[in-house]
Amino acid sequence: MAVCVAVIAKENYPLYIRSIPTENELKFHYMVHTSLDVVDEKISAMGKALVDQRELYLGLLYPTEDYKVYGYVTNSKVKFVMVVDSSNTALRDNEIRSMFRKLHNSYTDVMCNPFYNPGDRIQSRAFDGMVTSMMIQVC
Amino acid sequence: MEAAAGGLCGSGPPLLLSEGEQQCYSELFARCAGASGGGPGPGPPEAARAAPGAATAAAGPVADLFRASQLPAETLHQITELCGAKRVGYFGPTQFYVALKLIAAAQSGLPVRIESIKCELPLPRFMMSKTDAEIRFGNTAELHGTKVQIPYLITEKNTFKRIDDEDKQQETQSPSMSPLASPPSSPPHYQRVPLSHGYSKLRSSTEQMHSAPYEARQPLVQPEGPSTGGPGAKPPRHQASLIRSFSVERELQDNSTSYPDEPWRITEEQREYYVNQFRSLQPDPSSFISGSVAKNFFTKSKLSIPELSYIWELSDADCDGALTLPEFCAAFHLIVARKNGYPLPEGLPPTLQPEYLQAAFPKPKWECALFDSYSESIPANQQPRDLNRMEKLSIKDMADFPVPTQDVTGDDKQALKSATDEALPKDMSEDSATPKDSNSLKARPRSRSYSSTSIEEAMKRGEDPPTPPPRPQKTHSRASSLDLNKVFQPSVPASKSGLLPPPPALPPRPCPSQSEQASEAEVHPQLNRAPSQAAESSPTKKEIPYSQPPSKPIRRKFRPENQATENQEPSTTVGGPASVATVKPHPAVQKQSSKQKKAIQTAIRKNKEANAVLARLNSELQQQLKEVHQERIALENQLEQLRPVTVL
Numbered sequence: 001m002a003v004c005v006a007v008i009a010k011e012n013y014p015l016y017i018r019s020i021p022t023e024n025e026l027k028f029h030y031m032v033h034t035s036l037d038v039v040d041e042k043i044s045a046m047g048k049a050l051v052d053q054r055e056l057y058l059g060l061l062y063p064t065e066d067y068k069v070y071g072y073v074t075n076s077k078v079k080f081v082m083v084v085d086s087s088n089t090a091l092r093d094n095e096i097r098s099m100f101r102k103l104h105n106s107y108t109d110v111m112c113n114p115f116y117n118p119g120d121r122i123q124s125r126a127f128d129g130m131v132t133s134m135m136i137q138v139c
Numbered sequence: 140m141e142a143a144a145g146g147l148c149g150s151g152p153p154l155l156l157s158e159g160e161q162q163c164y165s166e167l168f169a170r171c172a173g174a175s176g177g178g179p180g181p182g183p184p185e186a187a188r189a190a191p192g193a194a195t196a197a198a199g200p201v202a203d204l205f206r207a208s209q210l211p212a213e214t215l216h217q218i219t220e221l222c223g224a225k226r227v228g229y230f231g232p233t234q235f236y237v238a239l240k241l242i243a244a245a246q247s248g249l250p251v252r253i254e255s256i257k258c259e260l261p262l263p264r265f266m267m268s269k270t271d272a273e274i275r276f277g278n279t280a281e282l283h284g285t286k287v288q289i290p291y292l293i294t295e296k297n298t299f300k301r302i303d304d305e306d307k308q309q310e311t312q313s314p315s316m317s318p319l320a321s322p323p324s325s326p327p328h329y330q331r332v333p334l335s336h337g338y339s340k341l342r343s344s345t346e347q348m349h350s351a352p353y354e355a356r357q358p359l360v361q362p363e364g365p366s367t368g369g370p371g372a373k374p375p376r377h378q379a380s381l382i383r384s385f386s387v388e389r390e391l392q393d394n395s396t397s398y399p400d401e402p403w404r405i406t407e408e409q410r411e412y413y414v415n416q417f418r419s420l421q422p423d424p425s426s427f428i429s430g431s432v433a434k435n436f437f438t439k440s441k442l443s444i445p446e447l448s449y450i451w452e453l454s455d456a457d458c459d460g461a462l463t464l465p466e467f468c469a470a471f472h473l474i475v476a477r478k479n480g481y482p483l484p485e486g487l488p489p490t491l492q493p494e495y496l497q498a499a500f501p502k503p504k505w506e507c508a509l510f511d512s513y514s515e516s517i518p519a520n521q522q523p524r525d526l527n528r529m530e531k532l533s534i535k536d537m538a539d540f541p542v543p544t545q546d547v548t549g550d551d552k553q554a555l556k557s558a559t560d561e562a563l564p565k566d567m568s569e570d571s572a573t574p575k576d577s578n579s580l581k582a583r584p585r586s587r588s589y590s591s592t593s594i595e596e597a598m599k600r601g602e603d604p605p606t607p608p609p610r611p612q613k614t615h616s617r618a619s620s621l622d623l624n625k626v627f628q629p630s631v632p633a634s635k636s637g638l639l640p641p642p643p644a645l646p647p648r649p650c651p652s653q654s655e656q657a658s659e660a661e662v663h664p665q666l667n668r669a670p671s672q673a674a675e676s677s678p679t680k681k682e683i684p685y686s687q688p689p690s691k692p693i694r695r696k697f698r699p700e701n702q703a704t705e706n707q708e709p710s711t712t713v714g715g716p717a718s719v720a721t722v723k724p725h726p727a728v729q730k731q732s733s734k735q736k737k738a739i740q741t742a743i744r745k746n747k748e749a750n751a752v753l754a755r756l757n758s759e760l761q762q763q764l765k766e767v768h769q770e771r772i773a774l775e776n777q778l779e780q781l782r783p784v785t786v787l
Contacts, residue, residue, distance in 0.1 A: 112430070113452055113455070123448065124448070
């Protein structure tokens with residue numbers, strides 16, 4: 001369902017970015033990059049209150065004519081950005097949320113690995129597999 | 140290979156290799172390449188990491204091999220340069236063969252030049268063990284014959300394993316591969332034996348010493364006589380380890396029943412070894428190893444971090460950042476396999492699943508032989524030993540809690556324990572004693588205390604208890620501060636605030652004592668009233684002159700004793716109403732086992748002693764306070780006398 005999935009670290013550099021192999025993957029990278037601004041905006045807007053009140057799921061960050069970009073931020077300011085094909089109208093908010101939840105769970109599993117240093121690129125095969133499962137459904 | 144060698148030889152002079160040389164070189168190259176994770180031919184995917192395209196030999200094993208040739212370092216450098224490895228950056232087949240030829244030339248005394256390799260040279264000699272390596276090299280055909288008996292079920296690994304077995308049968312110094320106990324890669328030691336054939340594992344003597352305890356630690360498997368008989372005289376240790384490795388490898392393959400994945404099946408010996416390693420990291424086999432501890436441990440295996448990360452991912456099934464025993468065994472086994480060149484699986488093999496492992500090996504066997512060998516290698520670690528002692532205590536008698544909490548440094552505890560508790564003293568003294576004896580004994584109490592089977596206790600009692608005093612003190616202090624934390628949570632903060640080393644502070648005592656009120660009430664009649672009264676009277680006398688509140692904790696402590704003795708004037712008045720309450724539990728108390736009573740008696744005695752000490756201290760401090768008061772009064776008087784003079 002997702003066309004591109006990216007995990008951005010707190011310092012706004014990518015820990016993991018993967019998109020379906022199309023001819024113009026760079027376009028997705030740009031979209032993710034620009035979406036970071038929107039994410040920050042949302043965080044700062046909501047973050048004035050206590051962090052607890054801030055919801056992890058940010059929702060639709062911005063739509064383009066072909067794609068929609070959804071965002072999710074964890075409590076440690078690690079951001080998940082997902083680019084979804086707009087033509088896939090069957091996707092509802094709940095499904096996006098569940099996908100983000102799966103991402104978050106896999107991310108925590110990666111974190112649990114003592115050999116993973118936070119800030120490194122994510123090279124976990126399990127994580128890869130999970131992301132693939134999310135993206136393969138695009139067909 | 141010949142064609143390949145000739146074909147790749149474009150850059151240098153053509154290599155003319157005889158039959159024997161060709162065979163020998165290709166084997167050596169296969170091993171060198173194999174150890175690096177690649178294969179001589181289309182190896183597993185990981186081989187691609189070594190170098191793109193053609194097979195290469197990793198620098199590590201190649202360097203070891205060269206060192207085994209016993210040529211001086213400069214010569215080896217020259218050879219490396221000449222063969223072109225430095226130029227291209229890796230040891231391809233060409234470079235490797237040229238290097239071997241140059242080594243042969245150097246060993247024959249010829250100067251190291253490209254031209255030398257054109258001559259007819261004997262095979263290069265690599266000293267790997269005390270045996271005659273030449274024989275080994277020469278007898279490749281012989282070895283081929285002997286090893287074939289081993290069944291191989293994994294077809295793609297056939298050639299690989301064949302070489303492995305061949306190597307295994309030859310005693311090399313690979314047994315001297317150090318265990319994980321010492322930094323160099325140890326876990327796969329016994330399986331690396333095959334790969335190290337031809338590798339000059341000329342480790343330093345220290346490493347050999349490390350390996351010695353490791354091998355001693357390895358349980359002796361049934362000796363595979365003929366194949367491991369090997370050429371020449373070898374140190375029995377190496378032989379034993381090789382025998383072990385050989386049998387392990389064989390069993391590894393023979394154990395395949397329903398699962399086609401032999402390399403992923405853990406044999407009994409491997410399992411024992413893994414369990415021992417687990418215990419060295421975490422004494423409680425039912426607990427787990429934290430991530431950082433495991434990371435440090437597995438990093439010693441010298442695998443790359445991404446690989447270790449992947450192995451962790453495979454083995455930590457519940458993704459909790461910690462390894463239980465089956466998870467640890469699986470991870471260890473994966474590391475072992477990886478070091479032997481097997482590519483890591485995509486998913487955790489069924490034989491390595493935690494459930495399978497737990498079912499297959501439900502209860503580890505604790506054998507004396509295991510301990511003896513195991514103890515040598517484990518670094519002295521008294522903390523887990525004490526923890527075990529603590530655990531043992533907690534297992535044995537819940538009422539013992541007050542006892543250890545009060546004696547932080549352990550002297551009194553040691554004495555009391557040995558005096559009162561029958562089951563414990565021998566264990567304790569043995570536990571404390573044996574570590575003092577030697578390193579080898581040190582691990583025994585720790586390993587034994589893991590299970591509280593009768594066999595364990597019988598074994599412990601069989602030991603002679605040497606003099607305990609200094610050792611337990613040292614360990615107890617640590618144990619009390621650290622291990623007691625885990626076991627007796629409430630007592631820790633109190634114990635640390637104790638005034639004197641033996642007795643802890645007052646606060647914890649009322650709690651356990653109150654809980655034991657009922658039991659104490661019944662036990663007290665059995666105790667000597669006199670000492671208890673004496674102990675009570677002195678502190679209570681002190682109590683009287685001072686205000687009531689500070690002495691309340693003490694009084695509360697004495698209340699149960701007072702009730703039993705029924706002779707304290709101030710206390711009984713306060714304890715009067717409480718005595719009624721304690722009478723009721725009497726019938727219930729009478730049902731307690733004698734063991735608990737004894738423990739309670741111990742506790743009571745200890746409490747009394749502590750009380751007596753504290754009372755003495757109290758009196759001394761009061762005395763000092765009085766003196767200070769008097770001084771103060773004197774000074775004030777002086778001041779009064781002086782003041783009128785100055786004012787006027």
